[in-house]
Every structure is written in structure tokens, then in C-alpha cells.
Amino acid sequence: MPEYREKRLLAANSGLKTGFGGLAMHIMSYLQKVYRELHAQPELSAQEAQTAAFVAAELKEMGFTVTTGVGGHGVVGVFPLVGSGPTLALRCDMDALPVSEETGADFASQNPGVMHACGHDSHMAMVLGACRYAVANEERLRGTLMAIFQPSEEVGMGARSMLEAGVFSRLKPFRLVGIHNWPDLPAGTLGLQSGPITASTDQFKAVLRGVGGHGARPHQTRDTIAMAAAAVQNAFTLAQRRADPASPQVLSFGAIRGGTSFNIIPEQVVLEGTVRTVRSEDQALMIRLLHQAFKAAADLHGGSYELMYEEGVPAVVNDPAVTAEIAGFFAARIPDIPVVSEGLASLIGEDVGCFLQEVPGILLFIGSGQEGAVNELHNPRFLVPCQTLVTGYKALTSIIAGYLSK
Ligand SMILES: [Zn+2]
Numbered sequence: 001m002p003e004y005r006e007k008r009l010l011a012a013n014s015g016l017k018t019g020f021g022g023l024a025m026h027i028m029s030y031l032q033k034v035y036r037e038l039h040a041q042p043e044l045s046a047q048e049a050q051t052a053a054f055v056a057a058e059l060k061e062m063g064f065t066v067t068t069g070v071g072g073h074g075v076v077g078v079f080p081l082v083g084s085g086p087t088l089a090l091r092c093d094m095d096a097l098p099v100s101e102e103t104g105a106d107f108a109s110q111n112p113g114v115m116h117a118c119g120h121d122s123h124m125a126m127v128l129g130a131c132r133y134a135v136a137n138e139e140r141l142r143g144t145l146m147a148i149f150q151p152s153e154e155v156g157m158g159a160r161s162m163l164e165a166g167v168f169s170r171l172k173p174f175r176l177v178g179i180h181n182w183p184d185l186p187a188g189t190l191g192l193q194s195g196p197i198t199a200s201t202d203q204f205k206a207v208l209r210g211v212g213g214h215g216a217r218p219h220q221t222r223d224t225i226a227m228a229a230a231a232v233q234n235a236f237t238l239a240q241r242r243a244d245p246a247s248p249q250v251l252s253f254g255a256i257r258g259g260t261s262f263n264i265i266p267e268q269v270v271l272e273g274t275v276r277t278v279r280s281e282d283q284a285l286m287i288r289l290l291h292q293a294f295k296a297a298a299d300l301h302g303g304s305y306e307l308m309y310e311e312g313v314p315a316v317v318n319d320p321a322v323t324a325e326i327a328g329f330f331a332a333r334i335p336d337i338p339v340v341s342e343g344l345a346s347l348i349g350e351d352v353g354c355f356l357q358e359v360p361g362i363l364l365f366i367g368s369g370q371e372g373a374v375n376e377l378h379n380p381r382f383l384v385p386c387q388t389l390v391t392g393y394k395a396l397t398s399i400i401a402g403y404l405s406k
């Protein structure tokens with residue numbers, strides 16, 4: 001056993017073996033230390049080299065077998081426990097955002113213009129803390145713990161690239177738990193809801209083509225501005241009238257580009273937007289409706305259209321059976337922590353959905369809201385409170401104990 005495990009982990013052990021009521025100071029200070037160190041050195045999506053080196057070093061010191069460079073800067077730690085049993089995967093994300101930090105914290109970003117404004121630093125701290133728990137309690141556990149640190153979550157690429165790199169080719173977990181801090185829930189609470197909780201996040205780009213000309217002589221043009229206006233109206237009307245109101249979906253335009261001057265009708269107008277759906281049949285319907293909207297607009301004004309539709313990350317659908325199992329672990333092991341189990345769904349995207357298409361599991365929300373603080377992800381003044389680290393640690397360790405106890 002490496003010295004680290006003998007000394008520091010056995011110290012953590014004493015506080016943990018008695019249960020989860022009181023948390024050992026060692027663990028609290030470890031969670032804080034990791035959170036602050038990572039917060040100070042944020043790296044953008046696909047550039048998480050230092051962050052990956054940090055988590056890989058921590059995992060190695062704990063005795064994990066570590067693979068780096070999995071689908072970019074992805075890191076996978078595997079810890080086989082004493083005695084055969086299932087493999088449980090914990091997944092967190094490593095990337096930060098192009099935001100200039102304004103928290104004024106003494107551990108604020110040292111990397112100008114880059115900030116952990118989505119709290120991925122806290123996710124890494126919680127998962128590393130949970131890994132320490134598994135090592136410290138290895139005599140009581142069986143099976144294998146797999147810790148996945150994925151890059152590029154903010155751009156929806158990391159999970160897919162790790163899967164393409166064969167993250168599960170040698171060892172496929174039977175359950176996967178992803179985490180995200182959630183400011184809509186107060187710190188000290190958890191959010192665990194069965195079924196869809198995020199949406200597929202697709203984007204589209206449409207090009208409308210006509211014949212340009214003088215604004216005073218529209219009859220000699222094929223007016224692309226008129227086409228664009230009609231296309232937007234058509235798309236909104238169709239989405240509102242043809243999609244099932246009982247199933248969540250939304251279509252929005254985010255950009256319209258065309259024209260150079262007030263009196264010139266342009267040859268081409270480009271429109272871009274996003275479609276969010278939860279069910280694949282709604283996604284297919286929205287694609288059909290967009291074609292219909294653009295074709296009708298182009299036909300009306302004698303032009304043509306081209307639609308490019310790109311499917312993004314899939315919706316996160318929490319497995320009902322796994323949700324029930326984990327709710328059971330929470331009730332038995334951390335009954336004092338309130339668990340919110342409804343009203344958590346939104347149409348944001350989270351690429352843990354890619355992993356959850358391969359392995360039954362959930363995305364668990366760890367409450368990070370606090371009164372009087374900025375409770376908005378991606379805000380330059382957003383910080384994750386200490387209580388969230390502790391609650392997340394307790395949740396993850398109770399899941400480890402629930403699935404992997406002898
Ligand atoms: Zn984010």
C-alpha cells in the first residue's frame with residue numbers, strides 16, 4: 001500500500017467507518033483544497049491538460065490504475081476492490097468557460113478570461129473525495145470503482161470522444177452516475193428524478209436564396225428578406241400547432257444574417273437556430289417541420305432553401321430502476337439530506353446523455369444555491385458553496401457503499 005493510502009486515508013477512515021453523520025475534517029479539507037486548486041487553474045474545453053494531470057496524479061497516489069488521453073484529455077481511474085463484484089462508474093467533467101471571473105475570491109482564476117463558472121471544479125473535488133472513500137474503505141467493499149473525468153462537456157463533445165476512444169471497451173460498468181451542481185436547489189439538498197431531465201440540443205442553419213435587386217423594384221427580385229420573415233413565422237406556427245404540447249420541445253432562432261444596405265434586397269439570407277426535444281419522435285417531427293417552413297417560405301417568394309441540421313448531445317434520461325436503487329441508498333444511508341424528486345427537468349443539454357445511452361444510470365443534481373449569492377451557472381460571480389461539496393461527497397459515497405458493499 002502506498003504511503004499516501006496508509007497515512008492520509010486511514011486517518012480519513014476513522015471518521016467514515018462510524019457512518020455519515022459527522023464528516024471527518026480530513027475529507028472536508030481535502031474537498032475544499034481540491035476545489036480551490038482546480039478553481040484557480042481553469043482550462044477551456046479541449047485544453048484541460050493541467051487539470052487532467054492534476055486528477056491523474058491524485059488518482060495514482062490513491063492507488064488507482066490511471067489511463068490518460070482518453071478521447072482528448074479524458075482521464076479514467078480504475079480501482080479493483082477486494083472480492084469480485086460489479087463495476088460502478090462515477091463521471092464528472094473538467095472544462096471551464098471563457099468567462100472573466102469577478103468573485104474576488106482568494107482562490108480566483110489565475111488564467112485571465114477563463115473561469116470555472118459552471119462548477120466543474122466542484123464535481124472533480126466530489127468524485128476525487130469519493131475515490132478516497134473507496135480506497136479508505138476497501139476492506140468493506142467489493143467489485144470495481146471506475147472514475148471518469150471527461151473533457152469538453154461545455155461544447156458537448158467530451159463524452160462522445162471518450163466513447164469513440166473505447167472508454168468501455170475493456171471494462172464496462174453496470175451503473176454510471178454523473179453529477180452536476182444545481183443552483184436551483186439549495187445547498188445541502190440533492191435532486192434525483194426519474195426519466196428525462198435534459199433535452200437533446202440540436203442546431204440548424206438554413207440558407208434562403210433568391211434574386212437580389214433594388215429595394216424600390218421588388219417585383220424584379222426574389223426577395224430573401226421576405227422569405228426569412230415568412231420562414232420564421234412558419235416555423236413558430238408549425239412548432240406550436242403540430243408538436244404535442246404534452247411533450248417538452250422548443251425551437252428558437254438565434255441569428256439571421258443577410259443584406260448590406262437599406263435599399264438592396266440581398267441574394268441570400270442565413271438563419272441559425274436550436275431545437276430542443278426529449279423524445280426522438282419529436283426530434284424527427286421538428287426536422288420535418290423546419291423543412292416544411294423553409295420550403296413554404298421559399299416557394300411563396302420564388303426562391304430556394306437549403307437546411308443543414310446537426311444533432312447534438314442526446315437527452316439525459318435517468319433510468320427508472322437506477323433512480324429507485326439510488327433513492328433507496330439515500331434513504332437508508334443519508335436520511336437527513338432532503339432529496340427533491342420532481343420539477344428538475346429542463347431543456348438544457350448535458351453530454352452525460354451519451355454515456356447513459358451505453359450504461360444504465362443517472363445524472364444526479366447536487367444543490368448549490370445559497371441565499372444572497374449568485375445562483376446562476378456561467379455567471380462571472382458564481383461559486384460553489386462548501387456545503388455542496390460535502391453533500392455531493394456524502395451522496396457519492398452512499399452510492400458506492402450501496403452498490404459495492406460486501
Ligand atoms: Zn456549463
Ligand SMILES: [Zn+2]
Nearest residue numbers: 118119120180
Ligand atoms: Zn456544467
